[in-house]
Amino acid sequence: MRQIGLATMLLAGTALSALAEDLPVRSVTLSSGGLAQIERSGEVAAGGSVTFRAPTTDIDDLLRSLVVADPAGTVEGVRLPARDLAEEAFRGLPLRPADFESRAALLNALRGQEATATGATGRIADAQETQQGLRVTLITPRGLVTALLREGEEVQLTDAGLAARVARAAEALAAARTADERRVEIGLRADRARNVAVLYVTGAPLWKPSWRLLVPAPGSTQTQARLQGWAVVENASGSDWERIRLALVSGEAAAFHQPLYEPIRVPRIEMPVRVPDAVRVQADTGTRPPPPPPPPAPAPMAAPTVQGGVAERQRALGGAPSGFAAAQQDRADPSAPALPIQAAATAGRVAFALGEPVTIRAGETANVPFLDARLPADRVWWIQDLSARNPLSAIRIRNSLPTALPDGLVTVFGAEGNEAGAFLGDAEIRTVAQGDTRILAFARDRDVQFTTASSSTDRIARIGARRGFVIVDIARTEEVAIAIDPRGGRGPIIVDVPRRQGATPRFPVVAEGDFGLRAEATLAAEPATMRLPFERAVRQEVPLWDAGLGDLVLLRWREFDIEQNQRRLPGGPGTLERLQEILGRTAQDVPGRADLAATVEALEGVRRLLDELRTRIRVWRVTEAALGRARQAVEDRTGQELAEARRRLNAASRESEQAAAVADQAWENWLRAVQALLTRGG
CATH class of the missing domain: 1.20.120 (Four Helix Bundle (Hemerythrin (Met), subunit A))
Structure with a gap:
């Protein structure tokens, strides 16, 4: 079937401007809060505009956070198709999207409109496909005229405004077929070419850190562990990231979403039409005696006075940013990352910036290294559950870096001796602030065994009296004893015990936290007993x-x-x-x-x-x-x-x-x- 170029037919008398090339992505900052800060930049000609495509789901965030940096121009505004593009484009037109299924259906939907075809001008009466071509019937002042359109011939609408609206409807229909993205155009006004940058923040898949930790052997003189951080990154922006600067941010910034791209109509109060009130007449029921006078009012009482006040205090928190360059390691196994990594920390926020450009295509997932450092560490045994039989094998690390380390899973490998290169287990690392210490348990040591026993003893500390009672103050000692057989092993053992309400620990507490109270001892290859006493004050009254x-x-x-x-x-x-x-x-x-x-x-x-x-x-x-x-x-x-x-x-x-x-x-x-x-x- 022969076809007529609909663009030529519908745009009769209108010009199509060539679309500018999309402004490329230059820099991306991914946040652990599920946000992406995207920077696009490039040269823009004098009088040109900036265009790029963005996922429809990102338009709300783009409208609220867009920043344009134009050193020599003025920003006129941002234009993009409506949220419901097809509905808005077809509003007021004698057309519906289904009318674009064929040229005959489109012309039949325009019946009554004045058009010119093969030199004849009249109002469209009918259009029908035939073997010879498209037969269009026009109503002219002298009667009906039938025009047969062949290849290359066109129908022109006399109403140029209608023709332009039909063209926009066709464009909206084409755009609606890719409803998952929108083309954004930023109007600029400048008299020369210059480099323009656009910055905005949108939702994004959060980047997920994972860690590799090489630990020293038990009893080793080595006092450092090597920590490597890798990040899983997804490009869901709809645009390719071609040799971009990539930064990874770990923090808890407040983030909101507002439906700016969604048309919102404010409901109004409906006012009824005023009509004359109905005439109402009360029937006459006759006279009645007058009501008795009210009793005399009592003397007024003084009202009570209430005085009060509200005190408000405000605190401002701030911090100076700091940064460091992670030292490049020369060890051959495992390899250090090929690109230098820069890390910077501010209050509540840590950013790792990759030192070389990264390429991630739209829809791709990448795993990139972002940290390689050596931290003070030692191997320990760790007892979390007093009812267990064996302690956990763990590594204690201290964050000596000037930045925090974000959450993630740690794959633990041995670094020396019989454990060199061997997988030892997995551990979970929670956010480690600068200077903080974490214990990472990665296995259970079946060689070392322990047994616990609990006891309670009372010691009378003081005798007192009050009328009719003898007061007995008792110092009650509640003790947890842990018998440990290290089977020849040497090294620190750490025990976490729950806090006891109203009781005071009578043993050295090396740390307190969500784990409760932490005690530590050193095993010297022989069986040993750790005693963890608590003292509680108990008062008894004997009547x-x-x-x-x-x-x-x-x-x-x-x-x-x-x-x-x-x-x-x-x-x-x-x-x-x-x-x-x-x-x-x-x-x-x-x-x-x-x-x-x-x-x-x-x-x-x-x-x-x-x-x-x-x-x-x-x-x-x-x-x-x-x-x-x-x-x-x-x-x-x-x-x-x-x-x-x-x-x-x-x-x-x-x-x-x-x-x-x-x-x-x-x-x-x-x-x-x-x-x-x-x-x-x-």
Whole structure:
């Protein structure tokens, strides 16, 4: 089927300007926060503009962060197709994207529009493909004219504005087929050629560091480990990176996304159309008595006043940048990176700049070295889990570089002896600030074994008193003992133990952190025991009187079952024995021991008085029982027996009264002793 050049037909009378070549990428800085700072630069002719393509997903970031450096020109603005390109381009046109499926469908969609074809001018009535070519029917003032268009012939729209809009719709339709990217044009105005740079920040796959660590052998005199850093980098920018300057940044900068490229319509409050209000009439219901007057108002009260204030303080943090050049290593295995690496650190941010250009095509993934350094290191054993049987094999490194080291996985290799070149294991390295130390565990040492045991001992540190209580301050030692058999091995062993709330470690703590408390010892080929004691202050209060019995003065022995409640009473079983046991465990030089001894002696006296009281109460109960029997006998007897029963009743009554008086005296003696006991320490 013959075709007519649609560009010529649709652009009738309009000119197409040649698109400028894309401004190339010169420099890329990748952030561990998932951002990329891209710099494009190149020479721009006088009156020229800057154009380049960018992924649609990056346009929001580009619009908010774009910076143009033009030494001799003026920036007019940034232009790019609309987000919904096709919808905007077809708005107001008698066309839809489906009309571009064929030239006949396109002309039929333009029915009624005035056009010129093969010298005839009229309004388009119909278009149809035939064997001979495209037959177009035009309506002219004199009737219908049919034009047959052959190769190279065109249809021109009389309305140049409509023709231009149709051309833009066709361009938008073509651009919409690649909706994942947009062409950005930056308008510049200058009278001469010059070098222009464009800088912007977009989202990007974060670069992922990985580490290679060559460690000395156990017991070696070597005091350094070699650390090499490699970075996995993805080019998802949609543009080739041809011999660019690449920098890798590790930091936690705040980053936001805002939909600047998305059309946003602000909802408005809908105002109703005003119409006349309906006429409403209340029916007359007659008269009513007037309402009573209100009561007189009370005198006003003064309002309370409230005074308050808010204090605000602001702190400003800052730091001076610093940098260093990593020393090139001459060792042959493994090889040092071919390009020199520069690292620079500022507050909270570390940047590694590769010293030679890098080429990464769009969509490619690269693995590039960014660090090669030697750090102070030593081999150690590390116990993290006290319930395990074997310690971890680990390397302790100190960051002697003037920059921080970012997170990553470490592949550990041996550097000497039987381990030379051998894979030893993997470890995880978390961000290491300048001067910080990290322990990297890469395996478990099955040769070395350990066993743990826990114990707790109490030592009375002080005795005190307050009214009704003996205060015992105890120093409790909670100890973790670790028996270690190094099987002939020598070197440092590090143990991490959890913190204990309220307890103070009584062993040298070399470090504290999320791991808890860290202790260290040196094994010398023989079995050894590490002891890690904690001391906790414990206070015990021994009550001398049960507060649940109420006020001591208000108690009456006749209304109180002493036998049933004797454990709650001073002098009863329990309290005295407990204090005697505490006194027996208290060293002679403990403060307050003499007072405790005096309290125990006083409580022993209270015990004797309580036992005497209990005896007197039992005697009284016996006499009370006899008195009750005597009363019953008087009621059951008559004649001579009644007189004898009355005599016995009088005798039993006297005995009961005497027993009660003796019990009262015993109660008073016990009460006075208890009151004297309870006032100790008051």
